[in-house]
Amino acid sequence: MSTEYAVSASNNFLKTIIDEDLKSGKQSSVVTRFPPEPNGYLHIGHAKSICINFGLATEFGGRCHLRFDDTNPAKEEQEYIDSIKESVRWLGFDWGEHLYYASDNFEQLYQWAVCLVTEGKAYVEDLNAEQIRAYRGTLTEPGVESPFRNRPVEENLNLFQRMRDGEFPDGSRVLRARIDMASPNISLRDPVLYRILHTPHPHVGNAWKIYPMYDFAHGQTDAIEGITHSICTLEFESHRPLYEWFLDNLPVPSRPRQYEFARLNLTYTVMSKRKLQELVLNGLVSGWDDPRLPTLEGLRRRGYTPTSIRNFCEQIGVGRSDSWIDVSVLEESVRADLNDSAPRAMAVLRPIKLVIENFPDGQAEELQAANHPQKPEMGSRTIHFSREIWIEADDFMEVPSKGFHRLTVSGEVKLRSGYIVTCRRVIKDELGNILELRCDYDPASREGIHTADGRKVKGVIHWVSAAHSITAEVRLFDRLFSDPNPDRSGADYKQFLNQNSVEVLTECKLEASLTCADSETRYQFERMGYFRQDPKDSKPGSLVFNRVVTLRDVWVKK
RNA sequence: AGGGGUAUAGCCAAACGGUAAGGCAACGGACUCUGACUCCGUCAUCUCUUGGUUCAAAUCCAGGUACCCCUGCCA
Numbered sequence: 001m002s003t004e005y006a007v008s009a010s011n012n013f014l015k016t017i018i019d020e021d022l023k024s025g026k027q028s029s030v031v032t033r034f035p036p037e038p039n040g041y042l043h044i045g046h047a048k049s050i051c052i053n054f055g056l057a058t059e060f061g062g063r064c065h066l067r068f069d070d071t072n073p074a075k076e077e078q079e080y081i082d083s084i085k086e087s088v089r090w091l092g093f094d095w096g097e098h099l100y101y102a103s104d105n106f107e108q109l110y111q112w113a114v115c116l117v118t119e120g121k122a123y124v125e126d127l128n129a130e131q132i133r134a135y136r137g138t139l140t141e142p143g144v145e146s147p148f149r150n151r152p153v154e155e156n157l158n159l160f161q162r163m164r165d166g167e168f169p170d171g172s173r174v175l176r177a178r179i180d181m182a183s184p185n186i187s188l189r190d191p192v193l194y195r196i197l198h199t200p201h202p203h204v205g206n207a208w209k210i211y212p213m214y215d216f217a218h219g220q221t222d223a224i225e226g227i228t229h230s231i232c233t234l235e236f237e238s239h240r241p242l243y244e245w246f247l248d249n250l251p252v253p254s255r256p257r258q259y260e261f262a263r264l265n266l267t268y269t270v271m272s273k274r275k276l277q278e279l280v281l282n283g284l285v286s287g288w289d290d291p292r293l294p295t296l297e298g299l300r301r302r303g304y305t306p307t308s309i310r311n312f313c314e315q316i317g318v319g320r321s322d323s324w325i326d327v328s329v330l331e332e333s334v335r336a337d338l339n340d341s342a343p344r345a346m347a348v349l350r351p352i353k354l355v356i357e358n359f360p361d362g363q364a365e366e367l368q369a370a371n372h373p374q375k376p377e378m379g380s381r382t383i384h385f386s387r388e389i390w391i392e393a394d395d396f397m398e399v400p401s402k403g404f405h406r407l408t409v410s411g412e413v414k415l416r417s418g419y420i421v422t423c424r425r426v427i428k429d430e431l432g433n434i435l436e437l438r439c440d441y442d443p444a445s446r447e448g449i450h451t452a453d454g455r456k457v458k459g460v461i462h463w464v465s466a467a468h469s470i471t472a473e474v475r476l477f478d479r480l481f482s483d484p485n486p487d488r489s490g491a492d493y494k495q496f497l498n499q500n501s502v503e504v505l506t507e508c509k510l511e512a513s514l515t516c517a518d519s520e521t522r523y524q525f526e527r528m529g530y531f532r533q534d535p536k537d538s539k540p541g542s543l544v545f546n547r548v549v550t551l552r553d554v555w556v557k558k
Numbered sequence: 559a560g561g562g563g564u565a566u567a568g569c570c571a572a573a574c575g576g577u578a579a580g581g582c583a584a585c586g587g588a589c590u591c592u593g594a595c596u597c598c599g600u601c602a603u604c605u606c607u608u609g610g611u612u613c614a615a616a617u618c619c620a621g622g623u624a625c626c627c628c629u630g631c632c633a
Contacts, residue, residue, distance in 0.1 A: 010580065037633050072632060129631055138629055140559045174631050184561040186629050195631040214633050228570060238562050238628050262564085263627095273633095315581060317571050321564045322626055328571075329582060339595060374595070405593080414591055449591050460591045527592045555593040 012318040014052065014259060014302045018060055019230060020193050027228045033100075034088065034219070035232075037069045038080035038202065040273040042087045044294045044309070044330070045264040051313035052261065053231055054093040065225055074203040081202065081421060083288075087296040092306045095141050102107060102212075102221045103204045104453050105333045109220060110164065112250045113175060113193055117156045122193060123149055124159040125176045132174075135181075136189050143180035143189045149178060163196055166209035179245065187242050191215055210409035214301075219243040223252035225319045233263040234320065239262035264316070265324045268479040269294045270487050274536030284497065285480070289536075291546055292480040292501050303475065303522050303532035303548035305341075327479065331549045336547065338522050338530045345370040345544075346416065346462040347510040347525040349474055351390040353466065354437040356421060359387045364465065367446075369417035381513045384468040390509040392527075395461040396437060398426060403555075405458035407437070412451065414460040416526060420445035462526045469509040473544040475534065476503040514543070522548060 021027040032053040036046065057064035070076050084441050088095070116122035126148050127135065136262075137143030151159075160175055162168065175194040183189055193216040202204050222230045237260045247255060270276065271294060275348060279285045279293070288295055291302035299309065312333040346369070364386040372378040395406040395413070407413040412422040421439040428434055443454060449457045478501045486496035512523075517523070522532045529550040538544040 016574090035633095039633080069633065123630095132631075133629075136629055138559090139561075141629095142560090143629090165606075171631065186561080189629085192631055211631095213631075220631090234563075235627055236633085240562090260563090267569095284572060315570080317581085319564090319571070321571095323570060326569060326583085332582070335594090344592080373590085373592075403593095418591095447591090457591085459593085462592075492581085524592085524594085527594070551592075551594050553593065 002500065010317060012315075013320065014056060014229070014231065014261065014318055015059070015300075017259065018056060021228070022060065029228070030057055030060040030463065031226050032057050032062065032066045032231060033065040033222070033225065033227050035067045035069045036084050037075070038077065038084060039072070039075040040080060040277065041083050041117045042267060042272055042296045043276065044296070044299065044312075045271050046087075046318070047091060047296060047309050048313050048318075049231070049233070050088060050091055050093060050263045050309055050509070052318055055314075056231075057116050058228070062228070063098060064093070064095060064429045065098040065100055065227070066318070067100040067102065067221065067225065068203070069214065069218065069221075070101055070201070070203055071212050071214055072197075073199045073211065074197060076202050078202045083297065087300075090300060090306055091309060092298065098225075100221075100225060101203050102217045102491070103201060105221055105224055106204060106208055106212070106223065109217060110210075112220060113212070113216070113339075114157065114160065115179065116151060116193075117160055117175070119249075120153060120178065122156070122175055122177050123151050124156050124163070125174045125190075125192075126172075129171065132192075133278060134362055136186065137181070139186070145181050146176075146190070149181075149190070160194075163194065163210050166198065168196055170198055172196060177216075177240075179246075185238055187215070187239050188245070191242060215239055216246065219246050219256065219258070220250065220252055222256040222258075223254045226254050229255040232258060232260055234260045235263075238258060260320065261318050262320055262322055265322070266294060266327055267324055267332065267484040268327045268481050268486070270481070270493055272487075275493060277488070278494075285543050286495070291475070291534075292477050297484045301535055302546055303530065304334050305337050305522070308337040311337065322533075325419050328483075332552075335530070335552065336551050339525065342522045342524040342530055344369075344373070344526050345381075345511055345514055345523045346383070346464050347472075347474070347508060347514070347528065347531070347558070348390040348392050348464050348469075349476075349508045349525075349528060350393040351507065352393040352396060352434060353437055354389050354391050354421070354463070355438050356389070356441045357424070357438055358440045361387050363387070363469065366419055383511055383513070384465040385415075385419060386465045386467050388466040389415070389463045390460055390466055390469060391415075391437075391463045395459075396423075396434075398434075406458070406461055412457055414439075414445070414449045414457045415463045416444070416460050417506060418463065420457055422452060430467070454519075457486045462528070464509045464511050466509070468512045470512060470515055471506075471545070472507045472508050472510050472514075472545060474508045474531065474545045475548065476505065476547045477501065478503075508545075510543070510545075517543065524551075528553065 034050050034053045054064045135144045174192045176190045179188045181189050194210045197211050242260050289297035289301045364384045367383050368380045369383045371381050400408045414420050419441040421441045423439050425438045427436050480501050481496045482498040483496035486493040519533045530548040531545040534544040534546050
């Protein structure tokens with residue numbers, strides 16, 4: 001399987017639209033944008049949007065902007081701006097010179113609001129939030145016009161200027177568009193354009209006392225940046241008429257179009273910012289970068305590669321119907337990438353001692369082990385074979401179950417890249433716990449898996465020389481939730497938290513070559529899965545590895 | 559209930575009036591010094607449903623049904 005980015009050139013409705021726009025000459029180039037609000041960390045759902053926007057730009061030879069949709073300083077912080085930029089870069093995308101902030105357009109937006117006021121298309125509202133809500137009507141009943149709706153233009157101009165000047169307290173007035181209080185589309189019932197907020201802004205500081213709402217900022221900002229295809233998620237679909245109303249009524253420099261796609265839903269996790277934040281704040285996870293979280297920082301810390309996430313986004317496609325992607329698709333994606341690129345190593349996670357009685361004490365033999373079974377160009381490394389080695393406890397069964405083909409009493413097994421050993425006896429303590437296995441090895445069995453009498457050995461297991469191993473901590477992560485859809489309505493998602501979503505093993509025995517493991521390198525610990533050092537907690541001398549994902553295992557399924 | 563959307567295999571998803579792509583999963587087999595990888599094969603007489611138009615319908619028309627979104631001074 002190839003790990004190249006372009007997994008398939010499958011079509012989707014956005015590509016079709018862009019293709020037609022380009023061919024018909026409606027657009028001469030493609031300009032998209034990824035427009036996060038800097039009020040939290042990015043997650044895998046954002047990755048889908050990032051891949052769509054940057055991907056489309058790349059595919060059609062256009063460009064993609066990174067734009068912070070920073071119109072609500074009450075929720076936004078510089079920390080999030082920094083994290084978002086880092087995550088987008090990590091994913092492998094480059095916005096070049098095109099980094100923008102909606103807030104850089106505040107003055108222009110203000111002037112356009114004045115235009116609307118001047119033309120009688122916007123007015124200053126004195127009703128409070130509760131009253132506005134009551135006047136708005138319901139889904140089935142039309143709204144009622146505000147008593148301030150027909151305020152004279154001059155008065156509106158005066159009041160709006162004074163709102164800007166900071167003369168009024170938060171919440172005392174808003175600027176509203178004058179559209180249609182009876183519209184069946186509620187977002188057209190005189191939507192709020194500006195609110196008063198005496199709050200400093202992370203990007204423009206204390207310059208403003210009033211801030212535009214999303215609807216009044218997004219489309220115009222798209223127009224200013226020359227965005228041709230403004231791609232957002234489905235819940236903004238009913239805002240599209242409003243998006244277009246502003247473009248129709250303001251002297252904007254270009255005419256962007258909004259298109260919507262279905263957001264990503266992943267099983268066994270939660271994706272809403274609110275819930276993610278709740279998990280972090282309540283200490284239910286270790287932080288925004290907890291390796292069990294679907295945040296990009298979490299996936300990154302766990303060991304997911306940017307390539308695997310991009311491939312995942314390509315695989316799941318883009319559509320307009322609500323869909324649920326099983327996490328196993330994400331897991332399979334990182335397996336595919338890592339299988340290709342990860343050097344192999346041996347690590348025994350739950351060690352049990354095996355003593356080779358016919359190997360001299362105090363000696364060691366150097367063996368060569370391939371770093372990748374299908375890629376000789378990745379070379380090999382030296383491992384040591386000696387009298388005492390560690391093997392995985394699971395790889396020995398005193399009473400083998402049917403189909404088990406690893407080590408059993410008086411059975412034989414091949415030590416990967418080493419020799420065939422035969423188990424002679426089991427030494428236990430008085431409680432019956434296995435202390436060690438006593439074995440013999442066949443010095444002639446270095447190559448292949450055939451015994452001296454020509455039989456083929458059934459099993460191959462990983463191992464590590466006791467005297468040449470290092471002890472390390474390994475963290476095994478599982479799904480954060482035990483239910484495929486913890487988010488389903490009517491239940492508290494927290495009740496579905498998987499109590500065993502992390503298992504910490506502190507007595508793992510790793511081959512010595514891992515002593516100087518590079519912190520970015522993902523390894524395949526043979527037969528156990530893919531691992532990488534935890535970037536925060538792993539230190540020279542006390543290594544900590546995270547399991548990115550297990551290997552596929554058809555045996556345990558049976 | 560008003561408005562806006564969506565229904566194609568277990569999960570995604572293509573198709574644009576010409577006879578149901580592809581991926582993942584699953585299943586069967588081969589290969590293998592990782593029960594991994596890889597390889598081969600199987601997997602929708604059928605597109606939510608009921609009618610209609612047509613030589614021909616997943617695609618067009620009419621009526622149902624199910625689910626999602628919208629009543630923040632959030633985005």
